[in-house]
Amino acid sequence: MDDEKVEIYHERQRLQFCLLHSLNNLFQEKDAFTRSDLNKVAEKLDVDDPNRRSWNPVSLVFRPHHNEITGNYDINVLIAALQQKAKTVVWHDKRNVASSIDLDDPLMGIVLNVPVTKFSGLWKSRHWVTLRCIQGVWYNLDSDFAAPYAFKDTQQLREFLDRIITAGAEVLLVMNDKR
Template sequence: MATERKLIYHERQRLQFCLLHTLNNLFQEKDAFSRAALNAIARRLDLQDPNQSSWTPLSVVFKSHHNVVTGNYDVNVLIAALEERGKTVKWHDRRCGASTIGLDDKLFGIVLNVPVKRYGGLWKGRHWIALRRVDSAWYNLDSDFSSPYQFKNTEEITELMDGVISTGGEILLVMNGED
């Protein structure tokens, strides 16, 4: 009897909701997080901010931690969302190579934040990407991809992460509980 492969959950990119897609892909659940849940986290963070800026007409759309229309959530929303699910986040020290990252059971997954250029370089921004081990294989669950990409080996993961570091990206390690 052949072993049955687990289906990999993969959300595709829509507007600038890559953080929402990244979280759902990371947890391998369609509704692990919703737009409403992330908006609520962003509002809570705004209320807790001691340096809250004054209101302007643009602040109706451009909030401190996200864009109301397109999404585009920041790292504070990511960390708060993960903490709600009992995960902790460690920033990888970019002075160290990716080979220093242990891909062991303490690691729930990896979130990358990479610089992107779109529309012929006219628009510059950043994009969230989830890397996750499902069963014994690691996957790149980039919402810009048409389907998940299964890494061939750990060297391929390390090469990707070293490339992220060299282009000014960030690596966040999502840990299972307290580290």
């Protein structure tokens, strides 16, 4: 067995930029995406939207696909950003258990959108989290964690996925495009 320590890139949470952190954790690279990159993706989605709403003063901060100040990007930004890197997103059907997910190639990783409740239930939102296999080990790279969490095996990973699906999480499979 190789005693070499595995280097894992893990970005920590800042404001509501969990999608940015999740993408950089997915690609294992500090600036795979920047805030500017995701803002441009969100702005392009807005410009290309045939049902685009008219401008109002609130539009300066609360954009259709993100919050200009805190981040908080939506699923459309995730999908468009990943398409720029030749990746596709497949939504896991929540009616199926996690054992139905093929954890092998062409799967690059898993992005979760999990419900979050804070302040005794007064604040409800959602949080982006990345799961990624690095050198044969699956890790939870949640930006709220102080460090990556290694699953002991794929069974533990699947049990985790089943629990969070039951709790209302969305499971998005990030696939490498076959070119």
